[in-house]
Amino acid sequence: MTISIWRYSHLALAVSSFVFILLASITGIILAFQPISEQIQPYKVADLNTISVAELVTVFKDNYPEIIDVKVDTNDFVIASVFTEEGDNLEGYFNPKTAEYLGEEIEVSKFFQWVTSLHRSLFLKGIGRFFVGLCSFLLFLIAVSGSVLILKRQRSLKKFFSKIVNENFNQYWHVVLGRLSLIPIIIITVTGVYLSLEKFDLLPKAETSHNIDFDSLSTTPTQAVSEFKLFKNTPLSQVKSLEFPFSEDVEDYFILKLKDKEVIVNQFTGAILSEIKSPLVDMFSGLSLNLHTGKGSILWSIILAIATANILFFIYSGFAMTLKRRASKLKNKYKKDDAKYIILVGSENGSTLPFANAFHQQLLKAGETSYISELNNYNTYKKAEHLIIITATYGLGEPPTNASKFLERLKAVQQEQTVSYSVVGFGSLAYPAFCKFAFDVDKAMQIKYNQLLEPFTINDKSVEAFSQWIQKWNDKVGLKITVPKDGLVSKPKTNKKLKIISKTKVSENPDDTFLITLKPKKTYKFTSGDLLAVYPKNDYRERLYSIGKVNGNIQLSVKYYENGLASNYLNNFQINNQLKARIIQNSAFHFPKKASRVVLIANGTGIAPFLGMLHQNRQTETHLYLGLRTQESNALYESQINALLKQHKLTKFHLILSQEDKKRYVQDVLFRDAIFIAETLNNKGIIMICGSLAMQNGVLNMLESICVKYNNKPLSYYQNNLQIKTDCY
Numbered sequence: 001m002t003i004s005i006w007r008y009s010h011l012a013l014a015v016s017s018f019v020f021i022l023l024a025s026i027t028g029i030i031l032a033f034q035p036i037s038e039q040i041q042p043y044k045v046a047d048l049n050t051i052s053v054a055e056l057v058t059v060f061k062d063n064y065p066e067i068i069d070v071k072v073d074t075n076d077f078v079i080a081s082v083f084t085e086e087g088d089n090l091e092g093y094f095n096p097k098t099a100e101y102l103g104e105e106i107e108v109s110k111f112f113q114w115v116t117s118l119h120r121s122l123f124l125k126g127i128g129r130f131f132v133g134l135c136s137f138l139l140f141l142i143a144v145s146g147s148v149l150i151l152k153r154q155r156s157l158k159k160f161f162s163k164i165v166n167e168n169f170n171q172y173w174h175v176v177l178g179r180l181s182l183i184p185i186i187i188i189t190v191t192g193v194y195l196s197l198e199k200f201d202l203l204p205k206a207e208t209s210h211n212i213d214f215d216s217l218s219t220t221p222t223q224a225v226s227e228f229k230l231f232k233n234t235p236l237s238q239v240k241s242l243e244f245p246f247s248e249d250v251e252d253y254f255i256l257k258l259k260d261k262e263v264i265v266n267q268f269t270g271a272i273l274s275e276i277k278s279p280l281v282d283m284f285s286g287l288s289l290n291l292h293t294g295k296g297s298i299l300w301s302i303i304l305a306i307a308t309a310n311i312l313f314f315i316y317s318g319f320a321m322t323l324k325r326r327a328s329k330l331k332n333k334y335k336k337d338d339a340k341y342i343i344l345v346g347s348e349n350g351s352t353l354p355f356a357n358a359f360h361q362q363l364l365k366a367g368e369t370s371y372i373s374e375l376n377n378y379n380t381y382k383k384a385e386h387l388i389i390i391t392a393t394y395g396l397g398e399p400p401t402n403a404s405k406f407l408e409r410l411k412a413v414q415q416e417q418t419v420s421y422s423v424v425g426f427g428s429l430a431y432p433a434f435c436k437f438a439f440d441v442d443k444a445m446q447i448k449y450n451q452l453l454e455p456f457t458i459n460d461k462s463v464e465a466f467s468q469w470i471q472k473w474n475d476k477v478g479l480k481i482t483v484p485k486d487g488l489v490s491k492p493k494t495n496k497k498l499k500i501i502s503k504t505k506v507s508e509n510p511d512d513t514f515l516i517t518l519k520p521k522k523t524y525k526f527t528s529g530d531l532l533a534v535y536p537k538n539d540y541r542e543r544l545y546s547i548g549k550v551n552g553n554i555q556l557s558v559k560y561y562e563n564g565l566a567s568n569y570l571n572n573f574q575i576n577n578q579l580k581a582r583i584i585q586n587s588a589f590h591f592p593k594k595a596s597r598v599v600l601i602a603n604g605t606g607i608a609p610f611l612g613m614l615h616q617n618r619q620t621e622t623h624l625y626l627g628l629r630t631q632e633s634n635a636l637y638e639s640q641i642n643a644l645l646k647q648h649k650l651t652k653f654h655l656i657l658s659q660e661d662k663k664r665y666v667q668d669v670l671f672r673d674a675i676f677i678a679e680t681l682n683n684k685g686i687i688m689i690c691g692s693l694a695m696q697n698g699v700l701n702m703l704e705s706i707c708v709k710y711n712n713k714p715l716s717y718y719q720n721n722l723q724i725k726t727d728c729y
């Protein structure tokens with residue numbers, strides 16, 4: 001079953017019952033405070049586990065000539081009805097140890113009575129009760145369908161409670177709070193349904209009546225009540241009520257109601273005259289009432305109040321997400337067969353649609369014929385020249401729901417004319433399969449159509465990256481499309497405060513590169529290979545730097561450009577200044593926890609994450625190939641690298657200089673060490689590449705030929721095994 005069926009069910013249930021659920025939740029939160037208000041009264045004076053029925057009866061008999069009954073309520077307050085020596089009837093709370101009268105029984109306030117009535121029946125009596133019961137059941141189904149959605153999102157039962165990436169406030173908290181309140185909500189709803197069934201007499205009735213042999217009743221051997229075995233062995237915590245004999249006639253007896261049974265006891269001998277187990281239905285009724293209302297436990301009442309308040313948040317965040325998904329409707333001016341540009345979108349939660357739509361609108365504005373649709377609607381387009389596929393990735397590299405059939409349709413539907421295509425992947429580096437579906441689409445498209453541009457990836461809805469892609473695309477097709485930022489931009493989430501603790505001078509390095517070290521103000525969770533996002537103008541313009549974690553600090557290597565927005569921004573900081581930025585987890589580019597050997601390949605500033613990884617390295621055999629321009633370029637890193645070699649955190653270092661004597665590039669040295677590289681991959685070692693895209697391409701080509709020549713396998717074999725990790729720009 002697809003995720004959308006569950007999502008539509010979840011939504012349909014929520015829409016159909018939301019008014020009732022809203023009312024029931026608000027009143028439920030208020031009612032959770034009723035048991036709390038009772039529990040804080042000072043009538044619980046002793047631990048009922050430590051007092052026996054015999055002790056209670058003895059002390060009451062010593063103090064009062066006549067006792068009608070004694071009850072223990074859900075708050076563990078002892079309530080009794082007695083007559084005093086003066087003939088006055090005393091009813092209310094008593095101290096079970098001393099039989100001292102403590103006060104009158106609390107009456108539920110008019111306000112709570114009113115709210116209870118609204119909660120139970122909406123003041124509509126039977127019909128209201130029916131609707132409330134039905135909504136309780138619907139809420140149960142909403143909780144179940146919600147759990148299935150979380151399961152689908154997390155991919156397995158084992159991961160049900162594992163970490164959620166916080167990409168969007170409503171979505172994140174909907175899932176996180178949903179998981180936390182799942183069990184209380186299931187309990188609230190199941191007990192709510194049970195109580196409704198009970199009110200409508202729909203539960204099986206267990207008829208119970210005692211069968212006492214009155215003829216054989218005897219007053220001997222007489223025992224003092226304090227010596228009755230049952231009374232001595234039963235603590236008050238087990239008792240619901242004890243009715244005293246009406247008179248001293250042997251046919252009158254004690255009726256002791258316990259949590260699980262009712263016992264008739266001879267008032268003279270203590271003999272058990274009859275015993276009936278409480279029917280399960282009654283036990284469940286009591287349990288349901290306590291669990292549903294929180295009676296008797298302040299902690300459970302608070303949990304119920306919080307879980308019910310969460311329901312209000314689910315209503316809000318659920319509708320907000322739905323509105324967002326639906327906000328960006330795809331509208332067309334031209335028919336599919338009349339357009340030159342076809343934009344196909346894959347989106348699960350709707351955030352990719354505004355990007356695709358903005359691009360579509362700008363094409364129309366530029367006088368071009370453009371058609372936009374979902375990937376699943378892929379079809380023939382008679383006049384199409386360019387297909388633009390803009391798609392998110394979900395799960396472990398899977399398509400969003402509206403793109404799930406695309407790859408199948410692509411096989412079946414063939415464009416008759418020649419078309420070119422470009423793929424833009426929207427994804428998040430926080431997931432290991434970054435933009436994987438976009439790459440899969442590109443691969444499948446390559447077989448049939450002409451690739452105009454390499455697949456372009458966009459992390460975390462970066463408007464800046466999208467603009468860069470449009471620029472590249474413009475250059476290829478000869479257009480001048482620009483996309484207005486408003487509507488696409490959300491405020492940068494610069495939630496990490498960092499203090500600049502050291503910075504080298506640009507002028508001291510022949511390549512205008514500087515090292516900057518930032519100390520986190522608090523203990524933030526990050527590691528080498530993660531990304532630091534800085535916002536030089538505090539707007540949509542975002543620059544990402546690969547982080548090296550060195551002694552708990554962030555070390556970046558930055559190339560300075562005279563007109564470079566971010567490099568100027570970082571270079572202008574003084575020691576002790578504070579920088580606000582964002583840390584993006586980049587789990588696909590972390591140093592392997594376990595590997596037979598690691599080969600790190602970098603050029604220029606791409607060394608930064610590797611320096612951090614080497615500092616963090618415990619005992620993995622690690623080889624570093626670093627491409628720089630001149631020997632002097634290495635002065636920036638030399639002392640750290642020497643220290644790492646000395647500490648055996650780095651096994652071997654290869655410095656490759658492109659501007660000196662042999663003028664070599666990294667791939668040239670990889671060619672020299674081909675057997676070593678092939679062996680590394682063959683033995684399940686890992687190769688990590690960081691630096692310029694040009695270097696990456698050169699290195700990947702070299703690796704491809706090494707793999708084929710020495711290992712008889714294509715590079716893709718090792719890429720699929722996740723043995724090649726790249727982070728290039």
Ligand SMILES: Cc1cc2nc3c(=O)[nH]c(=O)nc-3n(C[C@H](O)[C@H](O)[C@H](O)COP(=O)(O)O)c2cc1C
Pocket residue numbers: 153167346347348349350351352353392393394395396397398400426427428429431432433434435436460461
């Ligand atoms: C449950 C979930 C799973 C995701 N899985 C991946 C993934 O495997 N790879 C990836 O690059 N992005 C992944 N993402 C990130 C989305 O692709 C990214 O946020 C995208 O911009 C969402 O676009 P949409 O709102 O149009 O669906 C995932 C997001 C969520 C919420």
